[in-house]
Structure formats: C-alpha cells, structure tokens
Amino acid sequence: MEKKNLKELKVSAIKEGTVIDHIPARSLFKVISILELQKMETQITIGYNFESKKLGQKGIIKISDKFLSQKDLNKIALFAPEAKINIIRNYKVIEKNVVQVPDSIEGIVKCMNPKCITNNEDVKTKFTVIEKKNVTLKCKYCEKITDQEHFEMK
C-alpha cells in the first residue's frame, strides 16, 4: 500500500482526462510530437525515465480535460505499441484501452527509401501496414518496405 502511494506521488492524479502509460522512455518525446501536445492548452503532466519492470524505463503522459480519440491514439502505436490508455472521470479510471496498429498510416514516419518522392518533394508519406506484430510498412508511393528498426519521424 505504502509503495503504491509513493508511486502515485511521482505524477499527480488528474480529475478528468486521458492518461497514457507504458510509453518506452526513448519514444516519449516522439509520442508528444505525434499527438501534438505542444499545441494543447489544457494542463498536461509528463513523466520521463520512470522505472518500469516491463520496459526498463518508461514515460507517462496525463492530459487533463481532454479525451483523445482511439484513432488519434493509434497513431502512437508505431513508437509505443504497449501503451495503455486510461480514461479518467472524477479521479477514477472508467475505461482502459490499448493502442492498436492501424491498417494505414499517413505522415508520422519517413519512408526509408532515399529515392522515394516523399523524401524529395513536399509530399506527406502514406503507408499500408503489411505486418502488425513487427510493424512493417509499405510505401504507397515507391512501394518499398520500411521496418520497425528504421522508423524515423517525418
């Protein structure tokens, strides 16, 4: 019980909003950027390099008074596939969700083919997800494959 309280102290609880937990620490800032948190005006608490049995070090984001859609949250699946989403109302978790890798992805990552049009002109990347476990993307333009190891933010 005591241990739990200590953990809670690390990041204060929110009354209403969305909590994104189990973000690999190295991906935290990518997730912030993908969700465009810098543009939000509500209160946001961000925790970085927290200990995690599963991930080693993790990040956590608590967004007050905002309920992000599953579609938006799925965008972070490329960088935080094990992220847990908690919807909070009146300090209570009323809904728990996991992120799901979508069938197609627009923007977010670069195509790893340097000769692809998306790396040569101002063209937004578009991918079909051909493998969801070890996420593998096929570029809709050059038809080349970009795999998890080579994900780079667009």
Add this chain to the structure above:
Amino acid sequence: MKNKSLVSIHDYSKTDYLRIMDLAEEFERNPRNYGNLLTGKVVATLFFEPSTRTRLSFESAVQRLGGRIIGFADSSSSSVSKGETLKDTIKTVSQYSDLIVMRHPIEGSARWASEVSDVPIVNAGDGANQHPTQCLLDLYTMKQTQGKLDNLIITMVGDLKYGRTVHSLIQAMLYFSPSFHFVSPEELKMPNEYKMFLKEKKIPFKEHHDLSEVLKISDIIYVTRVQRERFSDPIEYEKVKNAFVLKNSMLEDTKPGLKILHPLPRVNEINEDVDTNKKAYYFRQALNGVYTRMAIISSILGLK
C-alpha cells in the same frame, strides 16, 4: 480502367490484363480500322529523364491512333530546370492534355502525379520502381508466342536483383500458374522478398548459376542486361560478364516453340548470331509494345 491511372502493375486485375491483351491483338490485326480513334485528343509525354525507346513507342502508339502529342524528352528542356515542383508541372500539363505519360527518376513520382493530376497518368518508369506497360507488353508477347499464358516454364537470366521488369513480371504471372528458373551471378540474385512471394503463392522456382542447365526445358527465356555499375567489385563483373551470354549454338535441342525475349537495350548478353534464329523475338516484342500501349491509352481514354 476508364479515366484510371496506370501507375503500378498492381493497379490492374487479371481481367484488366486479359482485356488489354485482347485489345492489343485487335489493333495488331486491324490497324487500319483505328487510325482516327484518338482524333481530337492530346497526349503529353513528359520524360524527366531520357528514354528514347519507351518515349518513341508511346508516341508511335498515339500517332497510329490519330492522336496528337505534346511534351519533352528530358528535363533540361522543361521548367523543372527552373526549379518547378513535380506537382506544379503535372497540374499545369494536365490542363493542356487528355492523358499524361511520364517517366521520372524518383520512385513513387508517378503515384504522386496521379494524385495531383486532373487527367489520368500512365507510368513509363519511376526510377527502379514500376514500369507497368513493359510488363503488359511482355505478357502479350508471351501469350502471342505460346498461344496461352497458363503453365509456362519461364527462365529469367541476368540482373534479377535490380531488374524491375523481371520483378513486375513475376507478380503479374501469379494468375497463370507459371514455373520459374532464375539464372544470375551470385551478386545479382533474385531478392528474397520476391522468392518469399513465390513461396507464399506456391509458384515453383529454382535458382541456377549455369544457363545451359535450363535452356532445353524453357518455353520463354527472358534475358536482361547485366550492368557493370551494379558490381561493387569490378573483378567480379569481369568474371561473370561472359558467363551469361546467350549464343546461337546454345539453342540447339531447345523446344521448337521456345522464344527469347529481352526488354532492350541489349549490350552483349545475347550474341548477335541469335538475331537470325526464329526463336529470337525481342525486336518483335518491341513492336508489341506499340500495340499494347495503344490498347492501354485507348482503354483509359474510354475509347475502346
């Protein structure tokens, strides 16, 4: 197919392939009937990198159908040299024409063009990616020479690693139960992703290092050029450059119906003494390119 761009071989279904082949055959049989099919139509040929053979083949196809052509043969004579984006060039030319044929060194450029253009795009090669009209003309040629496309034994020779024509052909043949033999230097072997594709689709294939092993059993020998610049070690190139040359003497005891295809240009991978052999079909294959492109353009414009 009407008003639909042809960017990748995956844009067409088996029915579309068969339709294009039937139409190409009709154009070949009765060329005089279609001299005015494209009257009043303007086709733009935008070649951001030079490819004389492909451009002339498309232009010949349009002219034979009575259409008109605008365009450029390399980007130095276009506004690209002034820094215009591809998007702006395509958007502008799509105001002037009914269909755009484009070749561009950047991969995916044709798909992007099809998204910004007001008229359909036909991809005449986007870097190492796709060249779908070449693939369709290869299908047409195989069907023409063998009387069918099903159950053919196809041997591919040369650069199987970088050759986009062989990759497209493998994927397009999926519908016709082929068996493949791949003959190439070690450095230019068929990439794993295509071998995985064949395994997944249960299409039999075998890899060889010696051409003579498979000549006698093949219905089609599809030869591609082995380019010196593909080799990291020039000594390796010197070692293999003559190992995959097809000579007339090697064609004895091959199947009577065997035909030798090549997307051209040829350098030395098919000896010139093969040219007079009835089994050599690569120049005729080039002519088929014109009929196939006539079929593609008229289908997209909804005229046939």
